Amino acid sequence: MRKKNGHPVSDSFPDKVFNVTITIITFIFIILCAYPLIYVVSASFSDPMDIFAGKVWLLPSSPTLKGYKTVLDYPDVWIGYGNSVFYTVFGTLINVFMTVLAAYPLSRKDLKYRKPIIMLFTFTMLFNAGMIPNYLLVRDLHLLNTRWALLIPGAISVYNMIIVRTFFMSNIPDELLESARLDGCSDFRFLLNIVLPLSGAVIAVITLYYAVGHWNQYFNAVLYLTDKNTYPLQVFLRNILLENSINDLSAGSVANESERTYLNELLKYSLIVVASAPLLAVYPFIQKYFVKGVMIGAVKG
Amino acid sequence: MSKSNGIDTEDIVATGKSKKKRNGFLNEMHINWQLYVMLILPVAYLLIFAYGPMLGIQIAFKDYKMAEGIWGSKWIGFDHFIRFFKSMQFPLVMKNTLFLSLYNLLISTPMALFLAVCVNYLTNAKYKKTVQMITYAPHFISVVIMVAIMNQMLATRTGIVNNIIELLGFTRIEFLGKAQYFRHLYVWSGVWQEAGWNSIIYISALAGIDPQIHEAAIVDGATKIRRIFSIDLPSIMPTFIILMIMNVGRIMNVGFTKVFAMQNTLNKTYSEVIETYVYNITFTSGLPNYSYTTAIGLFNSVIGVILITVVNGLSRKLTESSLW
Known part of the structure; x- marks a missing residue:
């Protein structure tokens, strides 16, 4: 961010061509990334007939809230929302707690058995037992079809643990520990009262990483859960959008088949927007934390 | 770990200086036991949920029967x-x-x-x-x-991408229906x-x-x-x-x-x-x-x-x- 490569005073001719070219290329990237999102939002507010007729290009055509009304009247959407909020809040709390608890001792250079314990962690990044042994373990622990199945397995992401550990190692000066010890401060108190207040940035980063992970998670739910009342939103979305059970959603609201076909199309767009709205709404404000996480993680991956 | 000056705080920072080399393990536990306490939960988690399934891998070489369990089932090698x-x-x-x-x-x-x-x-x-x-x-x-957005955008009849393709004078492409596009x-x-x-x-x-x-x-x-x-x-x-x-x-x-x-x-x-x-x-x-x-x-x-x-x-x- 700090660099000033360009010498605007006198760019040579090839450099001018170059500048124009990269501006065009990056502009194409912007369009390609943003257009599908804009289109989905516009379509979700449009009249279903117009979507079918291909009249929606950039802005909503004959705006209507019909799609949203039907989607928000559908109880499963609310069940899913509630569950997703639950998994995200509690899952993230567990994640952050466990991650800090692992990262701090392992950041201490004076911990004698640090190396073998770190090996224990990093080996799991290299080798994974696979889906079935994991499934059998969850089954044998009687976690299948309980909410714990989405909270406990995956309580620590080793990658995030390394990010936090790296941050501790480079941002908590040894002198601080020395002087705290002289004052008789225990390791627990040092972590709680001195390390954590100094580590807001990295805690924010991993909190966001974990939270997004929970909000977007669907496969573990498909694997471990069978009771509809415990499904997170993504599973309902998958069933409705990808497994084509969209008719459940439109069932009550229209009488004849053809009208329903039109409405279904609209409902898909509205549903996509409803499900991604929370994340995309806060995205501009939290984006810098994610980027920070990549930078910290890159130091020692 | 080792303290430079002679200020004696005995309790937490039991300096290895006075009773050097009595027992590496006990000494380490005496000094850093709190750090190991912090590690109990994470390591327990790791052993159960990351290494536990690795023990389960043995059934790849066994004829796993639910009644006999992971440990009780018969070995059959690489079948x-x-x-x-x-x-x-x-x-x-x-x-x-x-x-x-x-x-x-x-x-x-x-x-x-x-x-x-x-x-x-x-x-x-x-x-x-x-x-x-x-x-x-x-x-x-x-x-x-x-995936849902992709399906919507690429749908053959109603997708915006195919609308554009048609507008440019080409025929609609069945992106989702033909396996080779996957x-x-x-x-x-x-x-x-x-x-x-x-x-x-x-x-x-x-x-x-x-x-x-x-x-x-x-x-x-x-x-x-x-x-x-x-x-x-x-x-x-x-x-x-x-x-x-x-x-x-x-x-x-x-x-x-x-x-x-x-x-x-x-x-x-x-x-x-x-x-x-x-x-x-x-x-x-x-x-x-x-x-x-x-x-x-x-x-x-x-x-x-x-x-x-x-x-x-x-x-x-x-x-x-x-x-x-």
Whole structure:
């Protein structure tokens, strides 16, 4: 961010061509990334007939809230929302707690058995037992079809643990520990009262990483859960959008088949927007934390 | 650990000086017991939920019966592996797995690098920020939503992409109905979603290059293109190689959840990869053979570990950048 490569005073001719070219290329990237999102939002507010007729290009055509009304009247959407909020809040709390608890001792250079314990962690990044042994373990622990199945397995992401550990190692000066010890401060108190207040940035980063992970998670739910009342939103979305059970959603609201076909199309767009709205709404404000996480993680991956 | 001056605080910082070398283990526990207490929960978690399943791997070599349990079932050696290698599905899922991974590897990392180089030379700070903000955004969309958006945009009759194709005078393309498009959809939707995000690491590596090198090159009259090839790319090679190694290690785990979300009966001949195969034959059958599917999963993991070890070793020899 700090660099000033360009010498605007006198760019040579090839450099001018170059500048124009990269501006065009990056502009194409912007369009390609943003257009599908804009289109989905516009379509979700449009009249279903117009979507079918291909009249929606950039802005909503004959705006209507019909799609949203039907989607928000559908109880499963609310069940899913509630569950997703639950998994995200509690899952993230567990994640952050466990991650800090692992990262701090392992950041201490004076911990004698640090190396073998770190090996224990990093080996799991290299080798994974696979889906079935994991499934059998969850089954044998009687976690299948309980909410714990989405909270406990995956309580620590080793990658995030390394990010936090790296941050501790480079941002908590040894002198601080020395002087705290002289004052008789225990390791627990040092972590709680001195390390954590100094580590807001990295805690924010991993909190966001974990939270997004929970909000977007669907496969573990498909694997471990069978009771509809415990499904997170993504599973309902998958069933409705990808497994084509969209008719459940439109069932009550229209009488004849053809009208329903039109409405279904609209409902898909509205549903996509409803499900991604929370994340995309806060995205501009939290984006810098994610980027920070990549930078910290890159130091020692 | 060792204290420099003689201030005696005896309790927490039991200096190893006074009673040196009585017992390494006990001494360490005496000094750092609180740190080990902190580690109890995380390590217990790790042993149960990461290493526990590794014990379960033994059923790949056993005839697993639920009544007899993981430990009680009979050993049968490599039968499950041999059965998998001989099965009709083996060449198909191997081919699909490797093809998808390699295709993805060859496209997605270079695309991220390409974007990073472009962004790095943007001179207008505000525009640069905008580009970054917008290209990172798709990363945060869930797999399910991403696939749903793709299905909507590419639908043959109603999709906007086909509307545009028709407007340009071509005939509509059945992107979703024809199996052979699956690979391209998988890889390029990945580029759409991750190119921006993956470029972050290169952008920061590029920003870390000593500006004096660039200044010297400018004095010598080097164009920007020239500077890219002579300064930027060589400088970020180590980063690029490390990321490539990590990706090679993941060759056997294609973005499984995305493949799974995109999979349907029409595209299965191209979309069935090892992991979806494991899922499908385990959970769509009334009488799942857990031993057999564990064996397939283990085969997958082992190939992954071998690949990453080999590539890492090669890279350490040839380029001096490696993961370990």
